Amino acid sequence: MSKKYVDIETLKYILYDVHKLENLLSRERFQEHDLESLDLFIDSVKEFSDRELHPYFKEMDETPAYYKDGTVLVHKQVQKVMHQSGEMGIIAACFNYEDGGLQIPFTVLQAAMYIMDAANNNLPSYAGLTGGAAELIIEFGNKELNKIYVPNMLSGTWGGTMCLTEPQAGSSLSDIVTKATPTAAGFYKISGQKIFISGGDHQFAENIVHLVLARIEGAPKGTKGISLFIVPKNRPKEDETLEYNDVMTIADFQKMGQRGYCTTHLGFGDSDDCRGWLVGEEHKGLNQMFLMMNGARIAVGRGAAGIAMAAYRASLQYANERPQGRKLSADGKKNPTEKQSLIIEHPDVRRMLLLQKSIVEGSLSLVLLASKYHDILTTATSQEEKEKYNLLLEMIIPIVKTFPSEAGAEAVDNGLQVLGGYGFCTDFSLQQYYRDIRVSALYEGTTGIQSQDLLGRKVTLQNGKALELLSAEILKTIIAASTDQDLKAYGTILEDTLKLSQKVLNHLMPFAIKGNYERYLADANLFMEYMSIVVLGWLWLEMGVDAKHELSNTERKYSEIFYESKIHTMKFYFKYEVPKTNSLAASLMSDEVVTIKKDKEYIL
Numbered sequence: 206m207s208k209k210y211v212d213i214e215t216l217k218y219i220l221y222d223v224h225k226l227e228n229l230l231s232r233e234r235f236q237e238h239d240l241e242s243l244d245l246f247i248d249s250v251k252e253f254s255d256r257e258l259h260p261y262f263k264e265m266d267e268t269p270a271y272y273k274d275g276t277v278l279v280h281k282q283v284q285k286v287m288h289q290s291g292e293m294g295i296i297a298a299c300f301n302y303e304d305g306g307l308q309i310p311f312t313v314l315q316a317a318m319y320i321m322d323a324a325n326n327n328l329p330s331y332a333g334l335t336g337g338a339a340e341l342i343i344e345f346g347n348k349e350l351n352k353i354y355v356p357n358m359l360s361g362t363w364g365g366t367m368c369l370t371e372p373q374a375g376s377s378l379s380d381i382v383t384k385a386t387p388t389a390a391g392f393y394k395i396s397g398q399k400i401f402i403s404g405g406d407h408q409f410a411e412n413i414v415h416l417v418l419a420r421i422e423g424a425p426k427g428t429k430g431i432s433l434f435i436v437p438k439n440r441p442k443e444d445e446t447l448e449y450n451d452v453m454t455i456a457d458f459q460k461m462g463q464r465g466y467c468t469t470h471l472g473f474g475d476s477d478d479c480r481g482w483l484v485g486e487e488h489k490g491l492n493q494m495f496l497m498m499n500g501a502r503i504a505v506g507r508g509a510a511g512i513a514m515a516a517y518r519a520s521l522q523y524a525n526e527r528p529q530g531r532k533l534s535a536d537g538k539k540n541p542t543e544k545q546s547l548i549i550e551h552p553d554v555r556r557m558l559l560l561q562k563s564i565v566e567g568s569l570s571l572v573l574l575a576s577k578y579h580d581i582l583t584t585a586t587s588q589e590e591k592e593k594y595n596l597l598l599e600m601i602i603p604i605v606k607t608f609p610s611e612a613g614a615e616a617v618d619n620g621l622q623v624l625g626g627y628g629f630c631t632d633f634s635l636q637q638y639y640r641d642i643r644v645s646a647l648y649e650g651t652t653g654i655q656s657q658d659l660l661g662r663k664v665t666l667q668n669g670k671a672l673e674l675l676s677a678e679i680l681k682t683i684i685a686a687s688t689d690q691d692l693k694a695y696g697t698i699l700e701d702t703l704k705l706s707q708k709v710l711n712h713l714m715p716f717a718i719k720g721n722y723e724r725y726l727a728d729a730n731l732f733m734e735y736m737s738i739v740v741l742g743w744l745w746l747e748m749g750v751d752a753k754h755e756l757s758n759t760e761r762k763y764s765e766i767f768y769e770s771k772i773h774t775m776k777f778y779f780k781y782e783v784p785k786t787n788s789l790a791a792s793l794m795s796d797e798v799v800t801i802k803k804d805k806e807y808i809l
């Protein structure tokens with residue numbers, strides 16, 4: 206099976222050169238690491254992905270997880286990859302040494318897991334979610350809970366999940382009804398149902414540690430009455446054996462994509478014997494959960510970016526091998542006696558490939574940028590730095606979750622189109638990527654919800670300070686581009702686009718000020734699209750500036766064509782994608798209101 210599912214050169218270029226990983230390593234937390242050792246970590250994850258993930262990509266789709274006799278049966282690689290993710294330190298990578306971790310920068314872990322996502326997106330999240338659940342226990346749980354659960358989770362012996370969603374509470378978590386009843390023994394009795402729980406149960410897990418949002422009896426209604434609990438499938442006893450904790454697996458959802466990654470329906474306390482242990486403070490559960498949501502949202506964007514990368518690589522390979530038709534000659538005619546051209550020579554196919562490349566590599570840069578902000582924030586040495594990077598991260602989070610998911614799906618769609626009819630056939634992987642990536646815009650907050658978060662919360666944060674800070678970062682790149690004759694014009698376009706976004710906000714803000722939030726947020730999705738293009742334009746310009754600089758350097762790391770291809774792709778993004786902001790701005794500033802329901806229903 207081809208190992209070309211990921212462009213490692215570009216990954217390393219963006220990680221080391223564009224986002225300058227080295228700068229992070231001077232921070233105390235990362236002092237024991239150097240570029241060489243981190244590079245080895247990335248290479249070992251690539252080798253692991255080649256060997257244990259990618260070969261099973263198709264097989265896991267064809268033999269999906271399924272429910273049988275009270276449990277979920279998954280592919281055997283789930284067990285192997287979980288255990289090896291523990292052994293290789295992938296699950297524990299970012300944790301403190303004292304918690305059994307390696308204190309590797311989050312940015313490096315994201316780069317490594319991106320490779321796993323591209324190799325076989327059915328597998329990495331079993332380990333990823335387990336790490337996320339362990340993080341919550343370490344951050345908010347007491348020492349005893351930490352001792353009981355965390356080591357087994359970081360070693361990959363036990364799985365972990367996030368149980369938020371209920372049948373009546375998806376986007377709106379304020380409607381959660383799962384109940385927690387205090388007992389004199391200190392634990393709570395848990396009862397209720399959770400749906401769509403990723404990695405919720407399977408035959409290989411000795412235990413699964415569910416992090417469950419529930420409402421303590423008598424708690425206030427809404428999000429302020431939600432608490433967080435550890436609810437293991439099997440509860441550890443004093444003698445360290447396990448006893449069933451009345452967590453029933455009711456079903457496994459059969460899905461259009463990510464079919465090897467189980468998605469379960471769980472019932473808690475059917476026999477009134479399900480015990481949960483409070484994590485952190487009562488009624489603070491949602492806030493606590495959200496503290497680690499940033500990491501989870503970056504991970505969803507990363508997963509989508511990885512899938513879109515693999516799809517791009519597959520369609521690029523196809524376009525380089527498939528002869529079809531002939532190039533148009535100067536007089537607009539084709540000569541049938543001539544050899545057929547490879548489809549990569551047709552401008553329309555090239556457009557589809559460049560669109561993919563610009564989305565895929567731009568998304569990767571976005572994921573690593575958000576990860577870098579996360580690392581700086583968690584290792585900040587001054588209050589000022591902490592505030593700055595907290596705001597920058599807050600601003601970028603809905604975008605890093607959404608852009609790779611939405612544009613990534615468009616990229617995969619174009620990849621499928623490159624294959625013509627074969628793209629629709631199961632012998633080729635494009636249709637699987639097309640199905641797999643679709644969920645990224647749904648889970649961990651739909652695009653609609655992320656867009657409301659961006660426009661409703663992030664843009665207005667501290668009177669617009671987060672947006673101001675982001676704009677200042679963008680302006681730095683525009684200034685750097687302004688000293689280069691070729692890049693200057695792109696910087697000017699980006700600056701105009703940024704100014705137009707302010708005009709859009711000036712148009713919308715009065716609705717919010719007057720309390721008409723429905724009108725203010727009605728087109729939040731369009732605003733998300735607008736801002737995503739601005740951010741991607743910025744990241745491409747940044748790559749253009751770096752590539753241009755390297756081209757003038759005689760001791761460059763990569764080939765001339767490598768850097769030239771980055772500049773070329775930047776030009777593509779500015780020609781085909783950035784101008785879309787004009788039509789988005791027109792819709793956003795239009796006074797015509799057609800989506801807000803008034804007295805009559807026109808959607809028939």
Ligand SMILES: Cc1cc2nc3c(=O)[nH]c(=O)nc-3n(C[C@H](O)[C@H](O)[C@H](O)COP(=O)(O)OP(=O)(O)OC[C@H]3O[C@@H](n4cnc5c(N)ncnc54)[C@H](O)[C@@H]3O)c2cc1C
Pocket residue numbers: 366367368369370374375376377400401402403404460468644647648649650651652653654
């Ligand atoms: C494969 C898969 C894995 C998942 N894994 C997990 C997991 O591990 N743990 C977990 O807890 N959950 C998980 N989920 C659940 C996921 O987070 C929810 O599906 C998601 O939050 C949306 O909720 P919903 O499906 O109930 O849709 P709804 O909330 O009913 O939304 C339906 C539509 O209405 C829109 N909408 C809803 N409310 C509003 C509003 N106020 N304003 C504007 N538009 C709105 C949404 O954007 C969407 O388009 C998973 C889901 C899937 C499909």
